[in-house]
Amino acid sequence: MIKFSENDLAKVQEIVAHYPDGKQKSALLPVLHMAQDTFGGWLSTETMDYVASLLQIEPIEVYEVATFYSMYHLKPVGKYVFEVCQTGPCMLRGCDDIIQYITQTLGIRAGETTADGLFTLKTVECLGACGYAPMMQLGKYYREHLTKEKVDAIIAECRKTAAELN
Amino acid sequence: MGMKLLLEKAHVEGIRHFEAYRREGGYRSVEKALKEMSPETIVEEVKKSGLRGRGGAGFPAGMKWSFIAKPEGVPRHLVCNADESEPGTFKDRYLMEFLPHLLLEGLIVSSYALGSHATYIYIRGEYAWIATILETAIAEAKANGMLGNNILGSGFDCEIYVHRGAGAYICGEETALIESLEGKRGNPRIKPPFPAIQGVWMRPTVVNNVETLAAVVPIIIMGGEEYAKIGVGKSTGTKLISACGNINTPGVYEIDMTISVEEFIYSDEYCGGIANGKRLKACIPGGSSVPILPANLLLKTAKGETRYMNYESLSDGGFVSGSMMGSGGFIVLDEDQCIVKNTYTLARFYRHESCGQCSPCREGTGWMEKILWRLENGEGKESDIDLLWDIQRRIEGNTICPLGDAAAWPVAAAIRHFRDEFEWHVREPQEAKRRNYGLAHYADPIHVPVAG
Numbered sequence: 001m002i003k004f005s006e007n008d009l010a011k012v013q014e015i016v017a018h019y020p021d022g023k024q025k026s027a028l029l030p031v032l033h034m035a036q037d038t039f040g041g042w043l044s045t046e047t048m049d050y051v052a053s054l055l056q057i058e059p060i061e062v063y064e065v066a067t068f069y070s071m072y073h074l075k076p077v078g079k080y081v082f083e084v085c086q087t088g089p090c091m092l093r094g095c096d097d098i099i100q101y102i103t104q105t106l107g108i109r110a111g112e113t114t115a116d117g118l119f120t121l122k123t124v125e126c127l128g129a130c131g132y133a134p135m136m137q138l139g140k141y142y143r144e145h146l147t148k149e150k151v152d153a154i155i156a157e158c159r160k161t162a163a164e165l166n
Numbered sequence: 167m168g169m170k171l172l173l174e175k176a177h178v179e180g181i182r183h184f185e186a187y188r189r190e191g192g193y194r195s196v197e198k199a200l201k202e203m204s205p206e207t208i209v210e211e212v213k214k215s216g217l218r219g220r221g222g223a224g225f226p227a228g229m230k231w232s233f234i235a236k237p238e239g240v241p242r243h244l245v246c247n248a249d250e251s252e253p254g255t256f257k258d259r260y261l262m263e264f265l266p267h268l269l270l271e272g273l274i275v276s277s278y279a280l281g282s283h284a285t286y287i288y289i290r291g292e293y294a295w296i297a298t299i300l301e302t303a304i305a306e307a308k309a310n311g312m313l314g315n316n317i318l319g320s321g322f323d324c325e326i327y328v329h330r331g332a333g334a335y336i337c338g339e340e341t342a343l344i345e346s347l348e349g350k351r352g353n354p355r356i357k358p359p360f361p362a363i364q365g366v367w368m369r370p371t372v373v374n375n376v377e378t379l380a381a382v383v384p385i386i387i388m389g390g391e392e393y394a395k396i397g398v399g400k401s402t403g404t405k406l407i408s409a410c411g412n413i414n415t416p417g418v419y420e421i422d423m424t425i426s427v428e429e430f431i432y433s434d435e436y437c438g439g440i441a442n443g444k445r446l447k448a449c450i451p452g453g454s455s456v457p458i459l460p461a462n463l464l465l466k467t468a469k470g471e472t473r474y475m476n477y478e479s480l481s482d483g484g485f486v487s488g489s490m491m492g493s494g495g496f497i498v499l500d501e502d503q504c505i506v507k508n509t510y511t512l513a514r515f516y517r518h519e520s521c522g523q524c525s526p527c528r529e530g531t532g533w534m535e536k537i538l539w540r541l542e543n544g545e546g547k548e549s550d551i552d553l554l555w556d557i558q559r560r561i562e563g564n565t566i567c568p569l570g571d572a573a574a575w576p577v578a579a580a581i582r583h584f585r586d587e588f589e590w591h592v593r594e595p596q597e598a599k600r601r602n603y604g605l606a607h608y609a610d611p612i613h614v615p616v617a618g
Contacts, residue, residue: 018327020241020284023367028349029332033291061349068351068521069332071291087253088454088511089410089497125335125515126253126454127292130495131408131416140294 002039002050012054024055028065031055032072041081042073070124078113078120080158083137084146086123089130098134098146099123105155118162119155168435169396171384171404172377173420176264182299184306187267193312195386199275200320203386208279212382214390216402221247221338221375222453222493223568224477233362234280235370242370244282246273246379247343248289251335253454253515254495257406258376260418262289262296265380266303270326272379274312275386277324280372284325288343291332300328335519339567340373342521353521354567377406397423401476405494407436411449412500414438423476427451428465430475431498444500447605448584451480452492454512455572457579458505459489461605485579501605505587506598509580510538516573527570530561534577541588544595551588555581 004012012031019026031051032043039047043066052059066072073081084099099121103109106119113120129135132144143154180186187193199208213228234242246269250258262269269287277285289297304326307313315323329347331337337346341355344366365371381403385393394402401423410416413431415438421430430436431446440446446461466473468487473479477491499508517531537554540546558574565571581588587603 018284018286018329020367023348025349026329026347026367029291029346030330033330033332055349057349064351065349069291069334070518071333086511087515088450088508089254091508091511092411092497092499092503124333125518126251128250128256128259128290130254130256130410130497131418132256133410133416137292 002046004034004038004054008034008038009054016055025057025061027055028057028062029069032062032066036072040076041079042076076113079118079162080138081120081122082154083122083124083127085125085127085129085133085135085137087126089126090133090135093133095134095146098136098148098151101148101151105151118158168420168425169404169422170420171393171396172261172268172380172406173265173418176260182264182266182303184267184303184310187265188310192267193271195271195383196274196312197318199278199386200318200322205279205281208275208386211385211390212279215381215385215393216390216400217378217381217385217393218400218402218477219375220377220381220405220494222252222455224491227374227378227381230362230374231276231280231372233360234372235363236281237370240369241283242281243366243372244273244277244280244285245340245343245347245366245371245373246285246287246376247338247340247373248287248293248376249331249335249338249343250293250376250493251290251338251519252493252495253512254410254450254497255408255453255493256410257408257418257494259293259296260408261376261380261406262293262300266299267307268380268383269300269376270303270307270312272382273326274307274317274324276372276374276379276382277326278320278322282372283323284327286347286366287326287328288337288347289328289330290337291330294330297328297330304328334521335515336521336567336569339569342567343373344371351521353523354569356566398474398476399478401478401491405475405491407475407494407496409437409496409498411496411498412441412444412503413498414441421475423474425475426465427473427475427480430496437496437498440498440500442500444502445605446498447501447503448499448505450489450495450497450499450576451475452490453495454497454515455575456490456492457485457488457575458499458508458583459487459579460583463487463583464489485575486582489579502602504542504602505580505584506538506542506591509577510535510542512576513538513573516569520569520573521567524565524570526561526564527573530557530570531573533557534573538577541591544591544599546588546592546595548589548592550592551581551585 015027048062052062110123134146135144217227218224336342337352342352346352361371467482513535517535522528558577561570562574591598
């Protein structure tokens with residue numbers, strides 16, 4: 001059984017209070033973000049059912065939302081997810097080369113996770129960083145003006161952080 | 167230097183926080199509005215200003231406000247659309263990241279004008295760190311009496327909440343945004359009823375873009391009539407342009423709408439010219455949905471007149487030889503860029519982002535992507551070009567929301583202006599893999615001598 005900590009449950013109540021009485025379903029997107037961050041970086045059926053029970057809505061109402069939005073992962077992902085933008089403006093600035101370089105370096109294609117469970121590569125559509133292309137999202141932040149050297153540095157940085165955490 | 171009404175203080179140290187923002191003259195519009203003006207006079211000032219919605223559609227903001235229904239006993243809501251997702255557009259991000267209090271200031275005044283006591287900022291989920299910046303700013307504003315109960319002793323109560331989306335371009339469409347705010351899939355609603363009558367939780371709602379709401383601040387400070395004197399014709403005030411692609415200095419620029427497209431691209435004050443000494447081939451001047459223009463039609467209209475960076479001039483010639491101001495996402499392509507490939511990536515984007523409700527959009531965007539992929543990869547047929555044209559025609563105007571149009575227009579314009587490049591991909595598939603088509607006759611006639 002998964003469960004939010006008391007702190008997180010208080011946070012959920014705080015989010016629910018942003019919306020009118022009886023409209024607690026409005027808190028679904030923010031609470032799903034919290035759940036994904038808390039329970040392993042993806043949304044299992046168990047996690048989604050738990051969110052449904054917290055918000056007193058039907059599980060199907062959670063599933064239909066979780067499957068619609070691209071930021072929710074419906075299967076396990078690596079510890080570090082490289083979400084590289086591939087839309088027009090990034091393409092004009094060479095994102096294809098960056099995607100290919102990451103593919104070569106990590107030995108995974110878009111949508112795949114490295115065997116050690118550390119990295120997932122995803123291609124995504126426009127993230128609103130067109131002037132700072134090519135770019136990727138890594139966790140909460142954007143990494144912009146990417147070059148092969150920068151990609152190497154990011155990978156090294158992730159490996160270092162992961163080793164320190166272990 | 168152009169006039170700056172929004173970004174003037176963007177680089178003042180500490181401006182992201184209340185203290186510095188206030189010291190630099192921030193929140194004066196809240197004082198003026200709440201102490202000296204009625205909600206009705208604020209709506210009138212915004213009408214007089216001629217301010218047009220900065221999200222892309224360009225609808226007069228004051229008029230939109232005046233449509234809001236006021237049934238007895240039913241709360242009303244203002245929702246700020248910060249779901250910035252149109253490829254090429256990153257201006258709202260800049261504004262929120264550097265001047266969060268400017269947005270809050272505009273939101274407080276606008277909430278007062280519309281009678282919204284609970285106002286929401288719907289921000290795209292990927293802008294996670296900006297949501298934190300906004301939440302910090304909200305807490306600071308509240309601690310300093312600019313939010314909460316009885317703001318500045320006026321009797322007006324207002325809370326602002328940040329609501330993060332989760333990755334869906336369609337949620338920038340106002341009724342999809344409302345559905346998403348209610349915790350549902352972002353499927354656009356059929357209009358009418360319009361949000362001004364039945365919006366979020368079936369309550370009267372106004373949805374405005376970040377930049378639109380920030381622009382309310384200078385309008386209140388200087389007065390609607392003074393604001394309307396800036397710019398030209400129905401393009402009043404200043405506009406944020408996010409410039410990207412193959413230019414020397416990509417970034418967000420505030421322009422008054424009297425400068426020419428040529429000045430915007432080549433002046434060091436703005437884009438700084440084409441990167442790497444290349445030549446200009448084409449440009450999508452208002453976000454990926456608006457028609458792409460070859461250099462010759464971009465810098466001058468079909469009538470040979472100078473084209474300017476404003477709503478009227480950019481759309482001069484309609485879709486035959488013009489484009490649109492749109493969201494101000496200015497995407498520049500140099501001579502090495504392939505129009506077919508660029509169009510393909512955009513078609514892929516719209517296929518990915520179609521919500522799937524309407525068949526013409528759901529199926530049509532998929533087919534456009536597939537056909538463009540095979541044209542780009544040397545597997546296209548001559549008839550594919552007409553087929554693409556036919557598909558986009560059948561999407562446009564046949565969907566609940568404008569995403570269908572937004573997907574159709576880039577394909578239509580690419581074929582309209584660059585048909586020979588598409589045909590070349592069919593005729594010379596091997597050659598097309600090896601090299602780019604180049605400038606051909608699209609060259610900008612001002613800066614590039616074209617042989618023959």
